[in-house]
Amino acid sequence: MTKDMTRDIAAMIGSRICHDLISPVGAISNGVELLGMSSQDTGPELSLIADSVDNANARVKFFRIAFGMASPGQMTGRQEMVSILNALSTKRLTYVWQPEADMLRTEVKLACLMMMCVETALPRGGVINIQNEEGQWSICARADRLEPSPDLWARLGAPATSDGLKPSEVQFILAPLQAELLERRIAIQTDDGSLRLTA
Structure with missing residues (x-):
């Protein structure tokens, strides 16, 4: 296996993992937002969860760029x-x-x-x-x-x-x-x- 093939396979794995994680993390983020809208007293617990979800969502997006596929011209x-x-x-x-x-x-x-x-x-x-x-x-x-x-x-x-x-x-x-x-x-x-x- 050549170096280019190894690099491409690693990028494909990175893209696949990040692609599969984006949707559930996004769904959790939407759920937390709905909880915040429907509750008068969100409390520090919900704020902590919301901050953690936002960070996780951003990190997955960052990893998708760093480790994922980059098509020519993209x-x-x-x-x-x-x-x-x-x-x-x-x-x-x-x-x-x-x-x-x-x-x-x-x-x-x-x-x-x-x-x-x-x-x-x-x-x-x-x-x-x-x-x-x-x-x-x-x-x-x-x-x-x-x-x-x-x-x-x-x-x-x-x-x-x-x-x-x-x-x-x-x-x-x-x-x-x-x-x-x-x-x-x-x-x-x-x-x-x-x-x-x-x-």
Whole structure:
């Protein structure tokens, strides 16, 4: 089996899982909304459930872009990304999507995978700023505490095997594969309080 076949199968599995989860999560969200409309006293419990459902819905949509299929010419809207990242943002970790235009899905897929890599270096949270200028992605994280793992970051320069990786670190295989597909290479820059991935 070739590398391209393996990548396509992985993307198909990602798309299938996310597709099957979108509907039930959406149904729960609708149910919570109806409960809120029919009850005078929603209480903190219902608010907690609603927040959790909104986060789960956004995360499934994010994973669908990051791990799913990206057909040639398929676009992802700016408003869709802003909506997803706003829903994922918390007091601890905030995402800022800067691109003003809709983008090719293959491009946004790379950005999402790079974001997931950056997240692993923010144990106490921070701000992740996503920019695209003249076709180049820049994912910049700022935080009081940054802990990039040298072993993981070393994988971003070129596609590598999964040896030694945990399932939660699969983005460190997929990001360089997606960059290679787009004829890019991921570069890393670190400074006091900031970390930047470009591709």
